[in-house]
Amino acid sequence: xxxxxxxxxxxxxxxxxxxxxxxxxxxxxxxxxxxxxxxxxxxxxxxxxxxxxxxxxxxxxxxxxxxxxxxxxxxxxxxxxxxxxxxxxxxxxxxxxxxxxxxxxxxxxxxxxxxxxxxxxxxxxxxxxxxxxxxxxxxxxxxxxxxxxxxxxxxxxxxxxxxxxxxxxxxxxxxxxxxxxxxxxxxxxxxxxxxxxxxxxxxxxxxxxxxxxxxxxxxxxxxxxxxxxxxxxxxxxxxxxxxxxxxxxxxxxxxxxxxxxxxxxxxxxxxxxxxxxxxxxxxxxxxxxxxxxxxxxxxxxxxxxxxxxxxxxxxxxxxxxxxxxxxxxxxxxxxxxxxxxxxxxxxxxxxxxxxxxxxxxxxxxxxxxxxxxxxxxxxxxxxxxxxxxxxxxxxxxxxxxxxxxxxxxxxxxxxxxxxxxxxxxxxxxxxxxxxxxxxxxxxxxxxxxxxxxxxxxxxxxxxxxxxxxxxxxxxxxxxxxxxxxxxxxxxxxxxxxxxxxxxxxxxxxxxxxxxxxx
Ligand code: B12
Ligand code: SF4
Numbered sequence: 001x002x003x004x005x006x007x008x009x010x011x012x013x014x015x016x017x018x019x020x021x022x023x024x025x026x027x028x029x030x031x032x033x034x035x036x037x038x039x040x041x042x043x044x045x046x047x048x049x050x051x052x053x054x055x056x057x058x059x060x061x062x063x064x065x066x067x068x069x070x071x072x073x074x075x076x077x078x079x080x081x082x083x084x085x086x087x088x089x090x091x092x093x094x095x096x097x098x099x100x101x102x103x104x105x106x107x108x109x110x111x112x113x114x115x116x117x118x119x120x121x122x123x124x125x126x127x128x129x130x131x132x133x134x135x136x137x138x139x140x141x142x143x144x145x146x147x148x149x150x151x152x153x154x155x156x157x158x159x160x161x162x163x164x165x166x167x168x169x170x171x172x173x174x175x176x177x178x179x180x181x182x183x184x185x186x187x188x189x190x191x192x193x194x195x196x197x198x199x200x201x202x203x204x205x206x207x208x209x210x211x212x213x214x215x216x217x218x219x220x221x222x223x224x225x226x227x228x229x230x231x232x233x234x235x236x237x238x239x240x241x242x243x244x245x246x247x248x249x250x251x252x253x254x255x256x257x258x259x260x261x262x263x264x265x266x267x268x269x270x271x272x273x274x275x276x277x278x279x280x281x282x283x284x285x286x287x288x289x290x291x292x293x294x295x296x297x298x299x300x301x302x303x304x305x306x307x308x309x310x311x312x313x314x315x316x317x318x319x320x321x322x323x324x325x326x327x328x329x330x331x332x333x334x335x336x337x338x339x340x341x342x343x344x345x346x347x348x349x350x351x352x353x354x355x356x357x358x359x360x361x362x363x364x365x366x367x368x369x370x371x372x373x374x375x376x377x378x379x380x381x382x383x384x385x386x387x388x389x390x391x392x393x394x395x396x397x398x399x400x401x402x403x404x405x406x407x408x409x410x411x412x413x414x415x416x417x418x419x420x421x422x423x424x425x426x427x428x429x430x431x432x433x434x435x436x437x438x439x440x441x442x443x444x445x446x447x448x449x450x451x452x453x454x455x456x457x458x459x460x461x462x463x464x465x466x467x468x469x470x471x472x473x474x475x476x477x478x479x480x481x482x483x484x485x486x487x488x489x490x491x492x493x494x495x496x497x498x499x500x501x502x503x504x505x506x507x508x509x510x511x512x513x514x515x516x517x518x
Contacts, residue, residue: 002038015156056081062088067392114137173367178366195250217304258284274323327351363404
């Protein structure tokens with residue numbers, strides 16, 4: 001019984017930006033008695049069906065965007081006599097759909113870490129169950145990834161998760177519903193061990209693949225204090241201290257290492273946290289700006305963000321702390337008007353952010369927005385017999401981009417205006433100006449290349465609709481990706497030792513927020 005773990009994709013680039021972490025985690029969760037799984041990442045190359053034999057187990061991980069390709073692979077594997085098991089966020093949200101379309105013997109919902117060995121044992125005895133509930137595994141039970149299985153020179157960045165779950169509840173996001181609002185942090189030692197292993201193998205660029213790298217804000221602590229909720233305050237303080245402990249350990253790693261993460265804007269109000277990020281070489285972060293107006297933020301339940309000049313100040317605070325921001329903006333909020341586009345582009349330029357993405361509001365399953373859209377949709381049109389509210393099941397070549405309907409602008413107008421903002425932000429002259437913080441010409445050229453690569457790759461998942469344009473864009477992205485990979489390559493450091501255990505709470509550099517419990 002051979003185990004195959006497949007990451008489906010309609011487009012294969014030969015080289016990829018970020019490692020699909022789930023494959024390496026499930027490989028680690030595979031007991032030795034079942035052998036070493038074969039990892040197939042279709043963003044590199046398509047699955048070779050001939051490698052699947054009767055009795056094998058084929059594990060397929062899907063998110064909404066690649067679900068249909070995953071279903072195709074599931075049917076192929078089942079027809080070849082394999083046991084087919086699905087997991088991932090989309091399978092968690094739609095286990096019945098997976099059975100209906102994907103040829104699944106079994107579906108795992110939630111985290112796969114602990115339940116995977118049971119699934120394999122059941123397949124081994126020829127008796128897989130239709131549904132396994134993986135649940136939300138506690139931080140200390142997450143498996144560290146098996147990086148020894150990484151193919152050489154294929155990925156630019158490796159991904160290491162440090163915390164799962166997000167306390168917020170943004171209306172367009174499913175993370176807080178599937179991963180929960182309670183932050184589940186991994187033990188610092190295990191995170192550092194993984195990173196050291198990756199640096200030994202030659203990775204110096206690491207994505208901290210967290211839902212929210214800043215799960216406890218100063219405002220959360222103050223609120224617990226106001227409520228005189230001692231238990232909550234102690235818990236939040238513990239989480240915060242562990243964040244600082246992690247960053248102090250990262251600080252001791254070789255100084256050519258670079259980390260990138262996702263974070264809420266509130267970190268800008270926490271100078272100690274930003275300073276620790278800088279020391280830890282967390283050089284970049286995706287910050288969900290979403291909207292530049294207070295009404296827009298209210299519409300997506302993100303009132304904790306700032307708008308207007310307050311927003312500019314917060315974004316600049318990241319930059320001043322040496323953390324480059326990839327600002328993520330959403331267009332198509334009910335409160336947006338034609339003026340919102342230019343206002344957003346102006347703000348993005350003034351705020352000194354290094355990269356930006358401008359996405360159109362899309363109803364993603366599992367979100368509040370999706371639920372409302374599905375409920376409000378009357379006379380839903382069908383394409384190839386599939387209702388639009390199940391758009392991910394429409395074959396790729398006919399699948400329209402689905403956007404949340406807007407009270408004032410048509411999807412076409414929204415798309416045109418959004419495209420205009422992308423073009424403006426990534427105009428060569430502006431990209432070159434933004435690169436001026438870099439000293440050497442080589443570094444500046446690298447910045448331009450990465451900006452253009454990002455722009456091209458995004459055209460595939462983001463805003464373009466016609467397939468000719470997507471194909472052209474894919475070609476350019478492939479070419480740029482090959483070039484960019486060389487920039488990220490670095491020499492392995494096989495002799496690198498794990499940094500010594502960091503002093504914890506007593507370390508003076510860890511700002512413990514002291515409050516009076518009245
Ligand atoms: C890091 C990350 C990225 C990175 C790296 C992606 C990569 N190559 O790995 C980047 C920035 C590139 C990215 C891009 C995008 N992402 Co993203 N990303 C994440 C994030 C924060 C963490 C993913 C991760 O590595 N987790 C760690 C691993 C270990 O966890 P896991 O994947 O969930 O796997 C566990 C279980 O799900 C399960 N499991 C998974 N697969 C399988 C398979 C089997 C057989 C079994 C048994 C179990 C199992 O077991 C695993 C271990 O417990 C998630 C949020 C999240 N909480 O999932 C969003 C998330 C997956 N991304 C999301 C989205 C929307 C995107 C984009 C489409 C954004 C965009 N508009 O461009 C693109 C799509 C890119 C693409 N084509 O794949 C959504 C997906 C929503 C959905 N319904 O599909 C999520 C959930 C975030 C959100 N806000 O809702 N992403
Ligand atoms: S968008 Fe970000 S802050 Fe909002 S719930 Fe999702 S992960 Fe949390």
